[in-house]
Amino acid sequence: MNASQTAAKVRLGQLKAEDLTKDCINRIKEGNAKINAFLEIFEQSALAQARAIDAKDPSQRGKLAGVCVAIKDNILYKGHTASCASKMLENYKAPYNAFVVERLLAEDAIIIGRTNMDEFAMGSSNENSAFGPVKNPLDLERVPGGSSGGSAAAVAAGMITMALGSDTGGSIRQPAAFCGIYGMKPTYGSVSRYGLVAFASSADQIGPLTADLQDNALLLEVLSGHDPKDSTSSQRPAFKMAELETKGLTVGIPSDFLENLNLEIRSCLDKAKEVLSDKGINFKEISLPYAKYSSPCYYILTSSEASSNLARFDGLRYGYKDESAGDLEDSYLKDRAKFGPEVKRRIMLGTFSLGSAHAEDYYLKAQKVRALIANDFAEAFKQVDAILMPATPNTAFKLGEKTEDLISLYLSDLYTAPANIAGLPALSFPYGKDAKGLPVGLQLYGNYFEEAKLYALAALLEK
């Protein structure tokens, strides 16, 4: 039963939210020791919420009535810990609700707990959490992807059907691909970032991870909409899923961006193309000559933004405070020692890239390349309705396999980072398996605010 069917039964009074919540808590407690997807179950508040929903008149129950939804540990839920999987914020309690949390509560979703992640959302394997790595439920020796690895693993393990993640360079879509589920990075500005702990503000976007495609669209409907508290929030009408005529749509294949693609993934891509062609979709070769620069561009820009955004973790405004510190400098040095190695590395890369001696060559250059990448997509979307490509260059790798090879790890974002660089929506969906039996994730990119087309095209591959 998917989430929308569950909610429908709760609205009809055929299922009780409290029973569903207790079952969900039991599933998480049973499975979490193996995969470490949850950092905390919000047992008390979830059960209180469930009882309140059961006490409501059924006709007043919301779209997600009784559906347990997990939130990534960088999203604020008032009165609950939001640690960003970091020792720096281990004891931080959210003083207010994120916009997306308000939306979930308004639709009677049960906020069941917070999920593990790479520290401050920096990583592609979930091995950077200060509270231990998450394991891929499909193969416990492998990573679930990152940084929203806990959210993806919890959904893939069947603990929950829906979770929120955040995506700055692929952090929803890459773990969705590694875990065989659906993950959407919406158009930049379509989901408010209010109450999301900032990593790189020009690229961060909250989005849904779900076991079911229709549920993904339903959750995006709940999350999207204008929020005056986020100055980059779009004022366009919120996303609404509608029946779409797909026949005659044109999908682009960026051949120049897919050179050297893993053969097993290419075969899944070819199969998807064949199935879509049979269903009346046209295909067109397109060129994205600058897309290959997205990953290095992403690392310079997001690290630069992070070096500024994470300056607030100084022990005075936010974060761990070492009481033994002497003067201001000593205080900074002692408090900021709580950051993990990857966060330190990225802050230092950003500090270096923004420094007066290097800004022209690194930060400003990357901004110019960013414009070229966005321009690539603008040209492509004059000719096509969507672009089909893989979600990841490889399937889930083993824990520890890429720890020593940063560049190889960073290249996990090869096919996902362009969407953040250009601000475009992109949907990662499972399509086939490799020889090891691991899920292959493909991806559909759309033009700004055209998420509905992506869902409609992915639905054709499901039928």
Added chain:
Amino acid sequence: MKISLEEIKKTAKLAKFNITSEEAELYTKQMSAVLDWVAQLQKVETNVPLRDVRIAGSAPLREDNPHCDEACAREIRAAFNDKDGDNLKVKKVL
């Protein structure tokens, strides 16, 4: 680009990190590898005319009206660990 040990130490200082000499050496090696990799951006010709690709309808400027009323201010003060009445206290650092 190879970054020197001295440059790493200087960058760490600017970023307010107290790194050990082992960390400095490790970061020198790792950052050099990352900078070598991102150096590919230097070769991209960026003096080319571009379409305006700003997202239509996004990033509007909002009216500069105050949004935080007294109840909101009270909540913010309540979130602060150490206070004396309405005064928020931080550790003396000067």
